[in-house]
Amino acid sequence: MHDAHPIEAVIFDMDGLLLDSERLAMEALVAAGDELGYEMPESFCQAMIGVPADRCRAMVVETYGADFPLERYFAAQEVHLRAMVDNGRLSTKAGVGELLDLLDNHRLPRAIATSSSRYRTDHHLALAGIDGRFQAIITRDDVSRGKPHADPYLAAADKLGVAPASCLALEDSYNGIRAARAANIPVIMIPDLLPPTDEMRDTALKVVDTLHDVVEWLTPRLTVRSA
Structure with missing residues (x-):
């Protein structure tokens, strides 16, 4: 899937993905x-x-x-x-800092697409100390239809100026996975409270345990991209 579309941006869910919330x-x-x-x-x-x-x-x-x-x-x-x-x-999930550092090193833009309100999103990201590490943040207040509709992901890709198919989404929830795929964005599932189902395994590009696994998967692909 990514041979045709090199990864040019990453879009994160927030709750249960970036934050252990x-x-x-x-x-x-x-x-x-x-x-x-x-x-x-x-x-x-x-x-x-x-x-x-x-x-x-x-x-x-x-x-x-x-x-x-x-x-x-x-x-x-x-x-x-x-x-x-x-x-x-409130704490960040394992691997958040490592993954954001990797994206920094490769100058890869990134956004958040969350179902939380703008107020809660800004407050939680600031407390977690990662509020300045994203080029765009789309909350439920910024779109007319939230997940599982594609709107949050399409808005995030548009803000980054990257075609949806050239983005990578990271999600923990079923509706988040559905929203990313509805936007034609390849998505990796990192389960939090909800276990992966057959639908999720069929829909997601991969299902991994932590963001550390995403770093391992992404590193060689970004190295090839920047070579």
Whole structure:
């Protein structure tokens, strides 16, 4: 696939891919439910991973009914998550620094395409100390349709000025994988909380354990590119 299209840019998902934040988000969803007197099983909260906010809201209403205090619930989740993050519980995933250094060395542009809001994205990237390492950041506030639609990835490629087929996407969620492929961007899956399924293995270019594995896969391809 990459013989015809050398890799000219990399587009990253954020939560669960660059940042070890999905566990915190899930814990905050459970805590917000407890605060409002609703039991929110982890399995239900996990089902919302990588899902656009409007669909998450619909899932909650479908499960807990139209009387569920939706706005209060997601506001409480934001407060719980912010407290966890501000108390030092947010960290980058293994291999992030190594991969960004590799891209720096080869002068390869990179972007983020995330389902998080601009506010949360900017705050989390700054706390993680990697906010200045991307040429473009596309959040759910910047597109009309989030993942699994192609819009976030197409917007990121457009901002970088690179054809989608010449980009490489890195994702951990099912909807993220679907969004990248809908944009005609080859994608590698690095699973976080969600295990790879047959669909994901068929859709993704590769499934690897960590970003260290991406560095190993990418290094010879970039060396050939810059030779």
